[in-house]
Amino acid sequence: MAKDEFQTREFKVVGTRVPRPDGLDKVTGRARYGADMSAPGMLHGYCLRSPHAHARIVSIDTSAAEAMSGVKAVVTRADFTVTPEDQGTRDILDNVMADKKALYDGHTVAAVAATSRSAGMKALKAIKVEYEVLPHVIDVDEAMKPGAPELHEGRSQESVPEGYSQNVLARSQYGHGDIDAGFAKADVIIERSFTTAATHQGYIEPHACLATMGNDNQGDLFCCTQGHFLVRSTCAEIMGMESGRLRVTSSEIGGGFGGKTTVFLEPVALMLSKKSGKPVKMTMSRDEVLRASGPTASTSIDIKIGATKDGRITGAWGDFRYQSGAFYAMNGALGAMCGFAPYDLENLKTVGWEVVTNRPKAAAYRAPGAPMAAFAVESVMDELASSIGMDPIDFRLMNGAEEGTKSAYGPTYPAIGLKATLEAAKAHPHWSAPLGENQGRGVGCGFWFNFGGNTSVSLMINPDGTVSLSEGNPDIGGSRASMSMMAAEELGIPYRQVRTIIADTASLGENDVTDGSRVTFAVGLATIKAARHAIETMKARAAKTWGIDADAVEWVDGAAQPAGPNAGKFPPLTLKEIAATMSNTGGPISGHHEANAEGAGVSFGTHICDTEVDPETGAVKILRYTVFQDAGKAVHPDYVEGQLQGGAVQGIGWALNEEYVYGEDGTLQNPGFLDYRIPVASDLPMIEPVILEIPNPGHPYGVRGVGETGIVPPLATIANAVSRAADVRMTSLPMSPPKLLAAIKAK
Amino acid sequence: MSRIHVNTTVNGDAVDYLCEAEDTLLDVLRDTLDLTGSKEGCASGDCGACSVLVDGRLVCSCLVLGAEAEGRTVETIEGMAEGDTLHPLQKNFINKAALQCGICTPGILVAAKNLLEKNPDPSEEEVRYWLAGNLCRCTGYDKIIRAVLDTAAEMRGAA
Structure with a gap:
């Protein structure tokens, strides 16, 4: 049913470039982010973190810290007396406060709340922790071997075969056909191994929150998060309280x-607030963000692809080994699902591995698991195209997925835009522009899922005819503007007449996190349906006013009107007019929609990049970059472009600079923006975004999520460009100058 | 512990405050003066989210001590608009979608305004190098650079 949502229409508001409602706050410094909120009597909380990569916590003595002036509470794991039922939540608890072992450099072992920063810092120094340092493991392939230092016991799932260490938590397999038969038909087979370094999301705002909790077991939390409903349920479970007693408000993020x-x-x-009886504010330093919040997985990947001389792929295989830090994360499986998703393959087998190491627990990072998989697959695709003398775009087009293709992860695709992005790339002047010495051009494709999920929206018709819209997903890329636009479109009123806010957890039904590129799709869908709900009520009010049947009223251009000459002759009643009289026609009018949204599309992109390699230093310059991506329907083209540009540049950082560097002792060596270097303005050219619109059948306006796919192709695209510019195949990220220079010298 | 009494000027107003010796100017702005528009992204001078002007010079306020503001003039994002009239850069950042999450925006606006005062006609490369100390993770900088160049052209036209 969900597939039939899309209807062709002429848009009036959707597709325009209106100013965002949070713009003024953000250009004047008024917007309130996580660390910008204070409360009367507030304390400041700080974490004590393990200096060891892996250590048994023998004892913690907090007595000296507790006795200090200005110190109001000290907590350790002993204060968290509730064991959450769900393994995932137990992992979160173990991650936010170490239990018997510290599992990575930066793992929290205790925390204090004090009246000032200086008192808090002194208290941290006064906490005595006795550690028994244990052997550690950082590398994914090392961690998988029998005999590797093991983090947990008895946590490997049944899917893991014999012969691996207990750090291998899960193995998953995808594919179809017979790969042996497929490879037997190939004229050319290329097999390569790849590695990628762990990178961090690198948001500029460190994690921050302000918590108020009392012994009445009621709490309020203000925090920067992508999902305050998830924060509520997770914290309530860890605190052993009912979630309805905790209200979470999301800050600007x-x-x-x-x-x-x-x-x-x-x-x-x-917990600090509960123990001290006062509000507690906590803010991470950048060092803490890098050491102890979620980076992405580092990977080790093997890829084998075979093709006939005329360019048809006959068989493909991939082994995707992802380390997810100290706890389980589903990243290797996602790599195994996504890497080959752009292609129509008869014979395919992929295996994904989830491995733990003594690093911080991996968190999602924009299309989690997919960019590394695409790097490996698209690199081999590039080499294969060269080896049979085919243009890399033609090779991809010949094997590209389309409507009806059985995907690499199982389902059959509905209408998708992969080939449209490839055709657009081929036709773009960038693809045929001349290149100079030491320059190379690369192309790469990428895929990412879209998610629907639990969504609640309320839309209130105000007495003066303005509209208030409440959604429950933190606005991370302009979604308040997009929701106002979709509500205005559906209601037939100007954009300015709608104001959208992000409601707290006590003011709206459940909402899943702002993730999976789901918000413009799922919250947009709920917004449109909430507007339709309000329209039905307004039509009924008009019918009542006119004394005709509600079925005889239609909604056109923001007004109720009789559906035809037989319905009666009445001048239209505008939304404003219906609102003005609503207290006499039945009372307040609002629309709402609550659903677990179905019909999310999938998303594809193709990138082209030109690089110049300095053969003396191994430094890479990005000369030109163009992104082609299917947006289904771009609700606000500026913000879609922004997602495409931002994703590409994060990918550029991942490809060229960014890397978690560990010392022999397993401690992170570069926990700061000086040494963990993300791209700066002078590193980059303009990033040209090309938006394609192949409607998603599952959304009334055809919308697809666009937030994540943009980071999938760049790693491979840049690697392909660098490999052509330097005439050496680069199989390890980042392609930092020393690494590239060594590869050039070894030619 | 005795604190230091500082007299200074912030966004045109005479201000005095007490600070501890180790407090940075950023700490004072945010925690004492309630000017939270300047952001702490790194506290090490690497991200530029706390950019302010001290005596007209662009600095990271996390690298200046609160006590050092004695007798100087400090300009922050909160002083950029005149009443309800936005600076052309602020207007264009909204209209040209030069921000996404907005956390780097105050620092970038302070830095860009300082650039245009020194160089009303910067090249793209000059804008990129001037803003190289201001990290943005959302936009890829494209729309930021365009907004600054467009504003420079607009202001030259208006002058």
């Missing part, structure tokens, strides 16, 4: 990219 889809400080702040 200073970037998340998946990294704010879990909790880090919030349960600790609530």
